Amino acid sequence: MLELSSTRRGLVIYLLVWLFLGCALGGVISVASDAPLANAMLFAIPLNLVYAFAAGYSAYYLCRAYPLGGRRPGQIAFVLTFAAVVSGFLWLVIGNLWNGLCLLPGVHWSGIEITPHLSLLIVVLGVLLYGFAAALHYLVIEFVRAKNAEQRELESLLMAQEAELRMLRTQIDPHFLFNSLNSISALTSQDPKAARRMTLELASFFRQSLGMEAHRKVTLGEEMILIRHFLAIEQVRFGERLQVEEVIGEGAAECLVPPMIIQPLVENAVKHGICNMPEGGTVRITARRAGSILHIGVANPVDADMGSIRSEGHGIGLTNVRQRLSGVYKHEAGIHWGRKDNSFGVDITMPAQTSEEGE
Incomplete structure (x- = not known):
């Protein structure tokens, strides 16, 4: 009863059903007793509405006290049958009292004659309606239980997904830090000023990444600030060999993306592209918004005589990005990569969102 009346719609439907049954009972009484x-109708409708709450609350608490599967079937059947019979006789008593009020002097135009056959009909109908109320409450209780179990399962799944995403994000920092520290170590003896500059850029990079850590998503503009710190570190190492080109379309910088989703792609572009080319090259980063879709691309030149690790889908960068996109957006996002002539490109498509409420 509490589940049924917890919403206005549920209460209205419940009362309409009992109102219909009251009208049907009134029609039967009118035909059977002339x-x-x-x-x-004056006798049956108020009587039915009173019984709707009396039987409804009684059946609800019995169904809660004797849940299906929690007690023996015979015990449940006996308790409900006994309660239904008692309720049926109580309903008859209430009916006689109500009919007596209708037959008081001054209101002789109302009231009916309650015959033995009508008394038996009221008792039997009361038993059946009590059984109907009990069956309805069992259905609602099981539905609510299944819904709660599904919600708990979904919450567990989301927690596991969040834990997986946090794990994937934490893989990036040690990976990048290891490479950067090796570069700083190599520069310390060759170019102390460059090593110092790289150390300061590294500190700025991690300061920015720590500020983003508390957010599930950040704007593409914030992500690009992080990437610029990263490229500044790498330009200390590669000098003029590393050139950068950014093309950020209108409206793209405000779109939300998972933190550090592009940085691994840029790192791979430097590590597997620029690093293997004595003359260096240009890393091109593009982003454009097309309606509800955000397109992000990272491209770099590659040595024509060397294969690319990324072309085979290996390496922590592409694997990490693919798993994180799948965890956040499911089938709504995708990542594609491939080599064309002397260039390697990675393209990401994801929903263009400007607020997390819109997810």
Whole structure:
């Protein structure tokens, strides 16, 4: 009863069902006892509405006390049958009292004659309606239980997904830090000023990444600030060999992306592209918004005589990005990569969102 009446819609539907049953009972009484239809309705409808709450609350608490699967079937059947029979006789008593009030002097136009056959009909109908109320409550209780179990399972799944995403994000920092520290170590003896500059850029990079850590998503503009710190570190190492080109379309910088989703791709572009080319090259980063879709691309030149690790889908960068996109967006996002002539490109498509409420 509490589940049914917890919403206005549920309560209205419940009362409408009992109102219909009251009208049907009034019609049966009018035909069976030759009582005026108005008198029969005046007797049956209020009686039914009273029984709707009395039987409803009684059946609800019994269904909660004797849940299906929690007690023996015979015990449940006995308790509900006993309660239904008692309720049926109580309903008859209430009916006689109500009919007595309708027959008081001054209101002789109302009321009906309660015959033995009508008394038996009221008791039997009361038992059946009690059984109907009990069955309805069992259905609602099981539905609510299944819904709660599904919600708990979904919450567990989301927690596991968040834990997986956090794990994937934490893989990036040690990976990048290891490479950067090796570069700083190599520069310390060759170019102390460059090593110092790289150390400061590294500190700025991690300061920026720590500020993003608390957010599930950041704007593409914030992500690009992080990437610029990263490229500044790498330009200390590669000098003029590393050139950068950014093309950020209108409206793209405000779109939300998972933190550090592009940085691994840029790192791979430097590590597997620029690093293997004595003359260096240009890393090109593009982003454009097309309606509800955000397109992000990272491209770099590659040595024509060397294969690319990324072309085979290996390496922590592409694997990490693919798993994180799948965890956040499911099938709504995708990543594609490939080599064309002397260039390697990675393209990401994801929903263009400007607020996390819109997810």
